[in-house]
Amino acid sequence: MKNFAVIGNPISHSLSPEMHNAAILDLGIDAHYTRKRLSIEQFDTEFPLFLEKIEGCNVTVPFKERVIPFLDELDDFARKCGAVNTIVRRNSKWVGYNTDGLGYLLGLTEKRALHKNDHVLLIGAGGASKGIYLALKEKVGCQVTVANRTIQKAAEMIRDFENDRAISLDMAEEELGSFTIVIQTTSIGLPKTIDETPISLHHLKPGTICSDIIYNPAKTLFLKEAEKRQAIIQNGLPMFIHQGALAFRLWTGQKPSTDVMKKAVLASL
Structure with missing residues (x-):
């Protein structure tokens, strides 16, 4: 099973797990998505240990810039804007993307x-x-x-x-x-x-x-x-759904249903 997550602080408000797990179930993928609160003060220690446990993650406030030094490569758009919200493991390397824009x-x-x-x-x-x-x-x-x-x-x-x-x-x-x-x-x-x-x-x-x-x-x-x-x-719901769908495709290579993702979020709200 592949493990994915969203990291941030605070993070309890995030409905990324509900959204992505609905897409995972819909497509029959052997994976699970969760949320993870990382310490702002101990981020430099906690983040590398966290990376060992996952195949990819989303990044939210306040870590979109702080993750960059830990990555092996950046997508061109992420490099130009200087912020990462999606991380993918590719051939043992960590690659940062930005699907927010x-x-x-x-x-x-x-x-x-x-x-x-x-x-x-x-x-x-x-x-x-x-x-x-x-x-x-x-x-x-x-x-x-x-x-x-x-x-x-x-x-x-x-x-x-x-x-x-x-x-x-x-x-x-x-x-x-x-x-x-x-x-x-x-x-x-x-x-x-x-x-x-x-x-x-x-x-x-x-x-x-x-x-x-x-x-x-x-x-x-x-x-x-x-x-x-x-x-x-x-x-922010439309942005949340669309950036999430773009991230999902980067991790899995499959295009999720935005309708399925939106329904899951609305049900949780």
């Missing part, structure tokens, strides 16, 4: 097609944000402004694209009315910060697409506030 775009197009003239505000500059940012630039080519608590981290993320900007969260609040799409990529809204939102939405325009990559809870305070202001909202 393409998974996010596939999910967002369920709301509407993205255009080159869209102006996107990306809140946060962590591992998930990096994959989404690069996918927006490579697949859509629209202008993206990155707002982060530490502006320098946002500036490093956009350094290869001269028309984009890195701004503070306060500036993002003031300029909110100028964006057609707002994407919330931070961990604010997960159980520990369920009553918080990364920025005020007072200046949000009705009809703006507001997307939060968190799917559990299904509607964060960020999305609730956006909905009050007549925004078009989407939680």
Whole structure:
């Protein structure tokens, strides 16, 4: 039996096991998928020992950048964005991929097609944000402004694209009315910060697409506030399903049913 997992901290909220085990059962694969909480302080010791027990894994907050030094190779997209959310054992080597970016775009197009003239505000500059940012630039080519608590981290993320900007969260609040799409990529809204939102939405325009990559809870305070202001909202479920399906194919070589995966997640939510 092959063993797969998702690692993170926190990790109890993740429904990756429910989603992937449903796909495994549907395709009749001899495998099992679980969740694993790794220590933030002892990660460098725990992660190599964990790798010995699995064939592949997903990586979530806050380890998408910290896993990279332990890998033998990086897929071109993962190398360019500097973040890994999927790890695969290939011929005794560990290879890192990033399915977050393409998974996010596939999910967002369920709301509407993205255009080159869209102006996107990306809140946060962590591992998930990096994959989404690069996918927006490579697949859509629209202008993206990155707002982060530490502006320098946002500036490093956009350094290869001269028309984009890195701004503070306060500036993002003031300029909110100028964006057609707002994407919330931070961990604010997960159980520990369920009553918080990364920025005020007072200046949000009705009809703006507001997307939060968190799917559990299904509607964060960020999305609730956006909905009050007549925004078009989407939680992280579509991204979660699509990035998961892409990762599943990398591990097994088989294409899972996204319908089966979605039903499993919805049943658990």
